[in-house]
Amino acid sequence: MDELIFLGTGDSMGVPRVYCDCMICEEARTTGMNRRYRSAVMIRTAEGDILIDCGPDWVTQMEQIEQRFVSHTLITHAHFDHIAGLPEWVDACRWLGQRGHIYSPSEVLETIRAQFPWLPRHLYFHEIKPEGMELYGWKIEPHLMCHGKNGMSYAFRLTKGDMCVGYCSDAINLSPDQKLFLMNLDLLILGTNFYHEEAEFHTRSVYDMVEAIELLQELQPSQVYFTHMGHGVDVEERYAIPSNVTLARTGMRIALTVEDA
Ligand SMILES: Nc1ccn([C@@H]2O[C@H](COP(=O)(O)O)[C@@H](O)[C@H]2O)c(=O)n1
Numbered sequence: 001m002d003e004l005i006f007l008g009t010g011d012s013m014g015v016p017r018v019y020c021d022c023m024i025c026e027e028a029r030t031t032g033m034n035r036r037y038r039s040a041v042m043i044r045t046a047e048g049d050i051l052i053d054c055g056p057d058w059v060t061q062m063e064q065i066e067q068r069f070v071s072h073t074l075i076t077h078a079h080f081d082h083i084a085g086l087p088e089w090v091d092a093c094r095w096l097g098q099r100g101h102i103y104s105p106s107e108v109l110e111t112i113r114a115q116f117p118w119l120p121r122h123l124y125f126h127e128i129k130p131e132g133m134e135l136y137g138w139k140i141e142p143h144l145m146c147h148g149k150n151g152m153s154y155a156f157r158l159t160k161g162d163m164c165v166g167y168c169s170d171a172i173n174l175s176p177d178q179k180l181f182l183m184n185l186d187l188l189i190l191g192t193n194f195y196h197e198e199a200e201f202h203t204r205s206v207y208d209m210v211e212a213i214e215l216l217q218e219l220q221p222s223q224v225y226f227t228h229m230g231h232g233v234d235v236e237e238r239y240a241i242p243s244n245v246t247l248a249r250t251g252m253r254i255a256l257t258v259e260d261a
Helices: 023-029 058-064 086-096 106-115 176-181 209-219
Strands: 003-008 040-044 049-052 072-074 100-104 123-127 133-135 138-146 152-160 163-168 187-191 223-227 245-247 253-255
Touching (some): 003 058, 003 223, 100 106, 106 123, 187 209, 209 223
Parallel strands (some): 072 100, 100 123, 163 187, 187 223, 223 245
Antiparallel strands (some): 138 152
C-alpha cells in the first residue's frame, strides 16, 4: 500500500528558529513535539519513492526515516526552503554513481539550473507539462498558485485509482481556477504558517489556519493535514479546527487509500 510520510512540516525557517527563545522554539529544542523541519513529503510505493521538495533539512530528514537514497524528486517552487537540499542530494547521486531525476514545470527547473549550475551533471531534468506526468502509477498534475508577496508556487494533484491527493504547501489568496484545482480531494495537504496571522495581508505569502478553514468550506476535501507551520503554532494546543483537519507532525505517515485517508 502506498504511503505518505511528512519529512518536514515547518515554515521557511523551521522550528526552532535559530534566533528565537519563544516557548514553542524552546519546547522544540527540548521534548521536540514542535520540532519542524522545512516542508517536504515522501510518497512510498511498491515500485519506488517520490520526494516532494528538497529543502535545507534534507539530510536530517533522510536520516530520520533511515532512508539512504531517493531517485525521483518533484519541486513545487525554487525557493530556498524547498530546494536548498538539492546540492546534497546531487552529491549523494555523484558518490553512488546514480543519476537522479528531478521534475518541475520548466521555469522552476530554469531557476534551479541558474542557482546550482553543476546539478545537470548528476540529474536528469524533466519538465512537468500542464497536462501532467505519470510516475509509479500516480498521475501528477501541476497548477500555478498565488504565493502572495513571494510570487508563485506550484501545487500538485496526485491521482492513483480512486485516491486523489492535493499538495499545496505555499499558497494564499487563491483565485477561482486555483481553488478548482484543489476541489474534490480525498486528502489535501495545505500550508498554514500561523493559527491567526496578524501581519498585513499584502506582506504575507501563506494562509493562516483561520483563512484555510474558510477555504476548506469551498474545497470540501475529505481529509486535511496542515503543514508549513511556523513557530507561532503549538501542535499540542487545541485549536478550533474541523474534525477532518490534523496538524501534521514530523514523521507522521498516512496510508494512501480512499478508505484510510
Ligand atoms: N525569490 C525568493 C523569495 C524568497 N525566497 C525564500 O523563500 C522563503 C520564504 O518563504 P515563505 O514560504 O515564508 O513565503 C525564504 O526562505 C526565502 O529565503 C527565495 O528563495 N527566493
